[in-house]
Structures are given as structure tokens and as C-alpha cells.
Amino acid sequence: MIMKKVLNGLRSFYQLGLKQHGLALAICTGIGVTCLGSTTVEAATRNINPPALKAGAPNVYIVKKGDTLWDISGKFLKKPWRWPEIWASNKHVKNPHWIYPGDRLLLCTLDGRPLVGRDQGDGCEGIIRRYTGRTTLQPQVRIEQLNNIIPVIPLDHIQQWLERATIVSAENIKAAPYILGTTDQRVLAAKGQQVYVRGQGLQNAQRYAVYREGEPYTTLDEHGKKRIIGIELLQVASGIATQSENDITTMELTQSFNSEVRRGDLVLPEEQAMLPTLFYPTEAHQVMEGGKIIRVMGSISTAGKHSVVTLNRGTTQGTQVGQVFDIYQQGEVVKDPKTQENIKLPNQNIGSLMIFKTFDELSYAYILESSLPVKVGAEIKPPREED
Template identity: 55%
Template sequence: MKKVFKGTSFFRALGFKKQILTFVIYFSVGLGLISITTAAPIRNQSPPTLKANAPNVYVVKKGDTLWAIAKKFLNNPLRWPEIWASNRYIKNPHWIFPGDRLLMCTYQGRPIIGKDEGDGCDGVIRRYSGNKSQVLYPQVRIESLNNAIPIIPLEDIKQWLDRSFILPPDSLNNTPYIVGMADERVIAGAGQNVYARGLGLVIGQRYGIYAEGQPYILLDEQGNKVNAGLELTQVASGIAIQSKQDITTLEITHSYHQEIRKGYRVLPEHEVLYPTMFYPVYAEDVSLEGKVIRIHDSIGAAAKRSIVSIDRGHLEGVKVGQVFTVNQRGQITTDPKTHKKIQLPTEVIGEIMIIQTFDHISYAYVLESQLPIRVNATLTPPIIQD
């Protein structure tokens, strides 16, 4: 339980719910460094190919996402980390904000894109390469962190990061649960009191109230069914205001489009980090082959901007931000000449990005979809060509 709930949400701590200003300070070498960020290793030796209509200058607008910006420049947006000219002398160099001017430059024969700090491509290259030949004077930039451009639309993934998560099935043993509502109601909502039974609830502390979803039943290596996790969805928040023996009264402060019912679990509110960069997964990084095992908020198929669950988690090497190719196995058909059964080729039908990982399961966001993505679609590392 501690592993799941310990820690503070990135956006909640740094301004997702509150307007907290951050100072992004650019230091010269002589003044000291906040942090040094090195470029990720490049597996593909050929430089990324730019779109024919890629802009030389792009001014970031409110509502942009990093994925959409990458698609403006590159034939394959997955290769954005290879061309992004990180400023080695600032913290969080991948953050960009509305109003930033992005310049397309050339460094050692390869295209790079970086922020214009008033000194053009010369400055972009100098900060990216770590050239110490010129003194850099400190600059102070004040930004609200919740204005930073997200990599994908936050409204598409917020519910699945803030309100849903997956726990091992035995981790819910002995956790508190709702046993009743004030005024003998059958269901309850914001502004009402509910009663939870169980030990460990602290007066004055905020808790989440969670509905249990369907378990994830997978097959192990021997073909036996195993419960890989239980999905919980937060339906409300409340504060513990009174306790007597093992019954605690909770005052409901927020409800999230669902009523509270008996049996729902009471747990510390789930908080996670939001993804801040995307990058392709490589074959040696994760145990493959994985597959899509659940489609969320859809009758039977996922499309662009949908959320899916896959049968690989952090114990198999999956990490937030990794991008997988989604494949559809070719159908089995009958050859009209030989009358024998044949299987048609597997087709690439989309790409997904991991947004949250659990032990053996992960949530993923559909970045691109050429055809509907269905349960049992297979996952492979993307082919990096362009």
C-alpha cells in the first residue's frame, strides 16, 4: 500500500491545482549549474527526416501539446527527443510554454530544434552543446508550471491518473469500507456524511472513496488463470470527522459523477506523476509480446485519444512515457485456389503511450489509430525509420 500511495503528485505539488510560480534560472558555467541534462542515446544512426513543410520558426500557442508540435516538424514524431536541443544549464529543459519561439537549426549535420533566447541558432547550439567559450549571463524567467505545454491533452488522461488505479487483489484485505449513510440513505453524494468500518482512519485527514471494478484475469506461463489486479475508481473525497470504536464518520466534500454505495473502499487519495516526455520502447527494455486487455469508456474498440490497459507493468520493464506500436493479427482466410487456410499479414494499426504503470498492468493512451484497436491487439517496439 505504501508503494501505491506514498509521495506527492507532480502537478499538485508544483501548481496543477494551485498557481505556484517557479523561477527557471539560466546560469553560466561560472555561476554554477542547477542541473545537467544529457541527450538520450540514439539507437537509429540516420537523422530524423523533417516534414517538407516543417516551419523554421514556430511560436508555441496555448492548447498545443508536445506530440502535436513534434508532428509539425517530423515525419515520425517519436524521434522528437533526438532533435530537441535541451539547454544543459537549466532544470527541466524539456518544458516549453505558450509564447516560446522554437527554432529549427543544424548541428553537426543533424537537425535540432530549441528555444530562442534572443540569440538565434547560435545560442541554441551553444546551450545544447555545452560550449563554454562564451560567458552566459543569468536570466530569470517566471512561469506558472500549470501553463507548461503537456505532451498530450491532460483532459484526456486526468481521470485515469487521478481517479483510477490497479492494486494487487490481496492488498485490500482489512482496508476500511462504507457500511452506511446518514438518514438511512441507500446512496450518498457531496455534502452528506457516510460511515466507514475499519481501523487506521485518522480524524482530520482526507480520504478517497473507491468503487471496485472487474478484476484483471490473465493466464500465467502454465496457462492457469490468475488475478493480476483489481481496478479501483474514485467516486468521492471526504474528511474523517469523528470515530467511535471501528466506525468512522466521513464528511463528503467532493463527488466525481458517481454515487457512494455500501461496500466501497476508503483509502488515502491516490496521487501520481504526470508523464513529461515520450520516447520509443526498445526490444531489450521490456518483456514482450504484450497485448491490449481492456478498452475503457468504449463498447468494443479504441480510437485516437482512448485509454486502454495492457498486460505488461513495471515488473516487466514498462515505464511511463514509452511508446508501443499496436498490431492487428491478420485474419485467417481460405485461399480461393488451393482451398487451404492461410493467415494474412499482421498490420500496424496505431501507437500507444504508457501513462501509468502497476505491477503487471499499465494504462496507455492511444496516440494514433489507423484502424479500431480491439482487445488482444499485440504490442511491439516501434520501427524507427524516418
């Protein structure tokens, strides 16, 4: 019962899905509705003006291995997050939203708006005809390996935090099973060794993850007192339960991740994280104001392009996987040379980020662009509509 309670408590922090090494672009329509896994969300339809093309946008682009959807979008648009508005999804082809290396993308125009689609040998005329439904072509099947799909962002940049990190409430791990010791009486253990786990609910032949507690995330409540809003857990190993006696379970470690297992480490059900499948702009009303970067993962205080950061906004405040935000650095306080007053300069837009994993009150995000070093305390806001 205790293990079931822990698992139920964790489900709100995970999004289940296939752990594959390709991130599929899932666009159900060019402008209308988009899909994130099994979740349906509204796409960016707020913009009346067509997305502005980037200077020197190519009329033809051949997709290469190593490309990402964000990079491809940036070749065509000043605002890459508006990509869903210009992608010509072909409803007559199975998985029309997927892009692969070798695909020939054409920049076309439909009713004065830019439109990008995959060339099937009939140029822009064919792309527009299929996009608008003015075709009688039969459905086609394209056979490709899933790991060839062009990713939204590079998986290796976020894999550690996507697959081997989570944030839970202190309440949810109070009764979690923990490492009691090793079978050979060593203090540390790694892949290939056996450990003893104390706690209820573990089942033989089931896989479990071993987590180490990190620095808790805190905030101040209405009375000015510090409140823990989440505890970060980093996976250090995984293993299989082999036998149980009373509340002691023997577990064989099958994998280690950059650290050895210690006494006191937590043992929880191994979950599979859902990879982000699409980026899209955030409406101002969707997420509660006041969002900030509160931690830079793997660094003390400064982040840059390709860094992973933690935001003080989670599903409770309206965040969703795939949302894109602008980053605003806090303006400096300078002394007016004439009045000698201390004046705070305006906050500066220095980049953008995308949320790739959400929890109750916190989220992990990936910095897509940054013109200056990003510091803890930087604000996040919905992208500006102006191009």
C-alpha cells in the same frame, strides 16, 4: 496496522507527484539522459541515423496555447517520439526544457543533424552556441505560471484514469475499510453528506478516497486456470475523517465524481498521481514480449486516437511511464483462392501509444495516433528504428 498494510501495498501502484494542470517537458539533455520526475532514464540513443524530418517541416514555429508536445514533435519529425534527440536543451537557463505558448522555435542543423531550439533573439547561431556550451552567458530566470507549460498530451483526455483510477491486487484490499452506511440512513450518499466507515487505521482530519471495485483483470496460469492479476478501482468520492469510535469512523464527503457512494465501497488513503513529463522510445530488451491491449476504457472493444487502454504489461515486465509503443492489429485469416488453405495475414502497424500510469502487471496507455480502429487483442511492440 491494517490501514498501514493497505497503504504500503498500494504504494507500488502509485507514483507520487504534484497534481498540477500543466505537464512539463523534462529533457535534461538533447540526446544523453532524460528525467521523469525524480527518476533518471536513458534517452533514445540507439538510432545512428538522424531523425527524418517531416515533409514540410517548418523552419519557424510559434508555440500556441492548446499545443501539446506530441503535436509539436509531429510538425517536425516523421517519428515524433524521437523529439528528445533533436531538442536543444539550453543548460544556461533555468528550466531550459520547458516550452510555453508564444515561444519561437527554430529548426537548425548541427553536424548534419536537425536541431530545434527556442529562439532568444540570436537565431540558430545562438541556439547552437548555447546547446554546445560555447557561451559565457550568465544564467537567466524566466517567470511563468506552471499551468502555461506545454503538455506532453492533453490532461483532460487522461485525467479520469490518471487521478481517479487505480489497479490493485485482490490481496491488498482484503482488509481495506469500507462504507458501512450513512448518517441519514440513505442507501446512497454524495458531496456534503456524512457516511460511516468500518475498518482500522483511519485517522481524524485526514483525507481519504472512496473507491468502487470494477471488473477484475484476469489471465491464465501455466495450468490453464484463470488468475486475477489486478482489480480496477474507480474513485467515486473523497472525504475527511471527522471522528472514530472503535472500528467505526465518521467521514464527511467533500467531493463526488460522477457517481454516488454506496455501501461496500472501499475507503483508502487519497494519493496524488504523477503526471507524465516525457515520451521516449522503448528499447526491445526493456519490456517483456507479448504485450497486448486487453481493455478499452469507457468502451466495449474498440479504441481510436485519444482513447485510454489497458495493457497486460506492468513494471514487473519492464514498463515505465512515458514509453512509446507501436500498435499492431491482428492480421485477418483468409482462404487462399487456389489452395483453399486458411492463411493468416501479417499484423498491421496502425498507430502508437504512450504509457502514462503503471502498476505491477498492468499499465494505462494513451493512444497517440491511429489509422484504423484499435481492437482489444492488438499487440504492442517497440517503435521501429526505420524512419
